[in-house]
Amino acid sequence: xxxxxxxxxxxxxxxxxxxxxxxxxxxxxxxxxxxxxxxxxxxxxxxxxxxxxxxxxxxxxxxxxxxxxxxxxxxxxxxxxxxxxxxxxxxxxxxxxxxxxxxxxxxxxxxxxxxxxxxxxxxxxxxxxxxxxxxxxxxxxxxxxxxxxxxxx
Numbered sequence: 001x002x003x004x005x006x007x008x009x010x011x012x013x014x015x016x017x018x019x020x021x022x023x024x025x026x027x028x029x030x031x032x033x034x035x036x037x038x039x040x041x042x043x044x045x046x047x048x049x050x051x052x053x054x055x056x057x058x059x060x061x062x063x064x065x066x067x068x069x070x071x072x073x074x075x076x077x078x079x080x081x082x083x084x085x086x087x088x089x090x091x092x093x094x095x096x097x098x099x100x101x102x103x104x105x106x107x108x109x110x111x112x113x114x115x116x117x118x119x120x121x122x123x124x125x126x127x128x129x130x131x132x133x134x135x136x137x138x139x140x141x142x143x144x145x146x147x148x149x150x151x152x153x
Contacts, residue, residue, distance in 0.1 A: 024107025027100050031093060032108075040112035046088040048081035051112045057149065058109065058122035066145045067109075068124065068132040071101045076139040079146065092139065098126035 032050075035043055040051035057063030074092035078085060093101060105124040 022103060022107065023100060024103035024105070025111070027096070027104040028107050031096075032104065035088070035090075040108070042081075042086075044084070046086060047090070048079065048084070048086045050108050053081060053113070054109060055113050062145070062152075063149055064122050064124075064128065065132065066142070066149055067105055067122075068101075068128050069137055069142045069145060071096075071105060072129065072132050073137040073142050074139040075142040075146070077143040079143065089139065094133070098129040098133075101129045102126045 029038070035047035036050050037043060037047075040049055042049035042051075054067065057067050070090065072092060072094050075090040078087040080086070102124040109122070109124070
């Protein structure tokens with residue numbers, strides 16, 4: 001069974017159990033919540049919180065590229081977030097289809113980052129994910145992208 005089939009099956013279960021929830025939530029629950037937790041609060045020392053932390057990346061093209069890159073290629077190496085250190089491997093999710101990856105980014109940006117009252121400045125699409133897949137990337141390169149974004153800040 002392929003990863004895409006598993007995610008679609010999880011989406012069907014999630015959607016039938018909680019009407020009104022979208023594919024992004026289903027992908028998040030199936031793939032991201034193990035480390036980042038259901039409410040995006042993160043796991044100490046391992047996975048940083050996502051809640052309220054990603055809005056800064058939507059303000060420019062480099063940040064948007066980073067968000068698309070992290071779901072495609074993952075990230076490896078120590079980072080600091082919210083004054084705390086984390087060191088684990090975020091696995092790549094390149095086996096998922098473009099719409100599933102765009103949907104999970106939309107879910108994280110709108111639901112976990114307090115943007116559900118107003119549309120976010122950046123609404124990730126399948127085309128954004130497809131564009132990132134067509135460029136060279138790696139988990140280590142994604143970490144370097146993050147460090148540069150924070151330096152340029």
